[in-house]
Amino acid sequence: MELKDAQHKVDQWIKTTGVRYFNELTNTAILAEEVGEVARLMARIYGEQSFKVDIPEEAAKEALADEIADVLFVLICISNQTGIDLETAFEKNLIKKSERDHQRHLDNSKLRQ
Numbered sequence: 001m002e003l004k005d006a007q008h009k010v011d012q013w014i015k016t017t018g019v020r021y022f023n024e025l026t027n028t029a030i031l032a033e034e035v036g037e038v039a040r041l042m043a044r045i046y047g048e049q050s051f052k053v054d055i056p057e058e059a060a061k062e063a064l065a066d067e068i069a070d071v072l073f074v075l076i077c078i079s080n081q082t083g084i085d086l087e088t089a090f091e092k093n094l095i096k097k098s099e100r101d102h103q104r105h106l107d108n109s110k111l112r113q
Helices: 003-016 024-045 057-082 086-101
Strands: none
Touching: 003 057, 003 086, 024 057, 057 086
16 A cells, blocks of 8 residues: 555545544644554563563564554554645655665664674
């Protein structure tokens, strides 16, 4: 699915199921909450933190996928309500990173192991 298609699907969902977009500030707070949920799972799946109750690895990774999708959904909502074409913005961002960092990571001794 292309980003423009995802933006359209989210917009249609909001208009038919979600009633309306939350305001931009509310969506920013929701985004922070969702990113925190991703961080919590990352700390437990890949980091040194443990789950309070044993959870099968597959279930934990399914939960992580769901939380990452929540982050994407809210980012798309914010993009839609602020008039940002994510596809164009992402392509421009990749060009910026490629031009700025074309040698930076290759020269970074910390990345060599």
